[in-house]
Amino acid sequence: MTHKLNPADTAFADTLRATFPDGTLDEASARYLEEPRGRYAGATGVLAKPRNVEEVATLIRMAGEARVGVIPYGGGTGLVGGQVATDGVPPLILSLERMNKIRAVYPDENVLVVEAGMILADVQQAAEDVDRLFPLSLAAQGTARIGGNLATNAGGTGVLRYGNARDLCLGLEAVLPDGQIWHGLSRLRKNNTGYDLRHLLIGAEGTLGVITAAALKLFARPAQTGTALLVVQSPEAALKLLSMARGLFGEMVSAFELIHRQGFDFLTETMPDVRQPFETPPEWCVLIELGLAEGMDPQGALETLFENALEAELVPDGLIAQSASQATDFWTIRESIPEGNRRVGAVSSHDISVPLGAIPEFIAQGGARLAKMGDFRINCFGHVGDGNLHYNVFPQVGRSRADHENQREAIKTCVHDLTHELGGSISAEHGVGRLKVADLEKYGDPAKLSAMRAIKAGLDPLGIMNPGAVIRG
Structure with a gap:
């Protein structure tokens, strides 16, 4: 309707x-x-x-x-x-x-209560000020606000260890479409009293109400951090390396990011001031971060991983950060890739997820299918530890995205069809918004879509909340 x-x-x-x-x-x-x-x-x-x-x-x-x-x-x-x-x-x-204040801090409970307009980087700093960690981390954290992060169930680089935004939230305050205030700022970790409105509003993208404040989970800060860029032979090798790392270190693997050579090339092309770690960029590499307990040696841990991976012929080369400054340089590479992409100008960008074991097949088939449609550059990178790939298609040198505007929809369909075939999602962490409404209708489960429409109609019968986003009408 x-x-x-x-x-x-x-x-x-x-x-x-x-x-x-x-x-x-x-x-x-x-x-x-x-x-x-x-x-x-x-x-x-x-x-x-x-x-x-x-x-x-x-x-x-x-x-x-x-x-x-x-x-x-x-x-x-x-x-x-x-x-x-x-x-x-x-x-x-x-x-x-203007609603950007800290309402309360409970360090011993590992809880921070903030208003929804607080910038994500300020939330992170507020946690650090009490020697805690708020682990949601993404490239736009200096501008993005926590209410929007929750409304879209943002992901980022820490999902492998800490989960998405919904996993980092204990309670919400929100205004529902009829103007009622839901006072749900609970600090409880167990509350089994019926439908959980918190999880209904998180990820709803403002279509069911407005999040105005949140009680967020904090974590102990890792005593030691180790960072490395390890060259891998292939995406298959990256998955085996992830399995090896988790076998050695369990949940102390904080991040595991896959980077393709095209990302380095785009930075050379558009952002030459970004310091590059390799004289010749590898075809594939992974950025791995370990967050270790007191008394553990991050250098030794990463050296052990590298030696085991070298022996298993998964990793031919790599760099282990020798200082906090070098670790920052490694992360700057990863966090600059989206800006490099923006400056080149993608024909079509995709935020998809597939089961971990399907990542190599997706990358191989995606490249082959797109090659039949034209001559493109593909920058595939992302949070391989949780199956989320940013799979972006670009024009060749000397051409612009405007030259391929007539192919944009077909390229998106190609990528999303493959994602669906492999049991994946056409939106891993960016949400549906208005861009993917038709895709949700095409690929979404009919029973889920029916339930979503009923919930929307029940809570927002006038259709005033973010009209046109997520669900038509």
């Missing part, structure tokens, strides 16, 4: 101004109407910057009464268009940037 929504026009803005103090409302500037890949441009509406959950509740209630769509806005870093309305009906853009 498609809902008829009204625009956030001058009359609606005047109604809001009669209720809210100066500084809450503004005209949406360009940064609230764009997304990083430039695929979507939002319709200009009314921008609201509430200071507390009560103001959020009032705004949502008034939007419902006026039948105006509400677009929750975090840091604007989402890559699937979930933060911009594109249907031409100007919405109420609800930015939580």
Whole structure:
């Protein structure tokens, strides 16, 4: 069912101004109407910057009464268009940037309670200030806000050890589509009292309500950290190396990232100031990080792994970081790859996951199928430890993505068909947004889609919450 929504026009803005103090409302500037890949441009509406959950509740209630769509806005870093309305009906853009405070810290409980507008890097720093770790880590952490991270169930480089955003959250405060405030900021680790609204709202991308605060899990900081870039013979060898590392170190393997030579080449092409560790980039390598307990030797641990992998003919070469500075250089390579991709300009980008054992088959078949469609450069990299690959297709040197615009949909279909055939997901960590609504309809389980539509209709009968994202209508 498609809902008829009204625009956030001058009359609606005047109604809001009669209720809210100066500084809450503004005209949406360009940064609230764009997304990083430039695929979507939002319709200009009314921008609201509430200071507390009560103001959020009032705004949502008034939007419902006026039948105006509400677009929750975090840091604007989402890559699937979930933060911009594109249907031409100007919405109420609800930015939580002023709700950015720490509400409480419980170091002995390993809990941090923060408002949803807090920048992820600031959440990490707040944990570090009490000698704890908040392990959610991703390239946009200096801009992304924790509410958006939870709304999209963000992943990042620490999922292998610590899990996705939903695994790092104990409780939520949120405003539901009818304006009710759900006071769910529980610090409990066990609470078996019916449906878990926390997990319903996490990953819902603002379509079922607005997350306004969260109780987050903290962890002990690893006493020792070791980092290495190890050359691997193939993706199959990378998986065997992961198995070997986990056999040696168990859950102390904090990150295991697969990097293809194309990523190094793009950095050379677009970001020559980024220090490259190899004189000649290898075809494949992995970035591995160990977080070890007190008294363990990270250098010795990585040397043991390298020697065992060398003997098993999985690893012909590698570099073990000899200092914190060198480890940072290794991570800078990995974290700069998305920016290098952006500067080159992808024809089609894909955030997919497949079962770990299917990764080599996916990479081999994906390259072969795309070769039949044209001459492309493929940059495949990502969190191989949890099966999440960023599989991005680029034009050859001398051409631009505009030259292949007519092939973009076919390329996406090719990649997503293969992902589905191998039992994977067409969205591993970026969400559905508006970009993948049709893909969810095509590849999603019918029973799941039916349940999702029923939940949406039950909680948001007017269809005001992030209209057009995740589910049509």
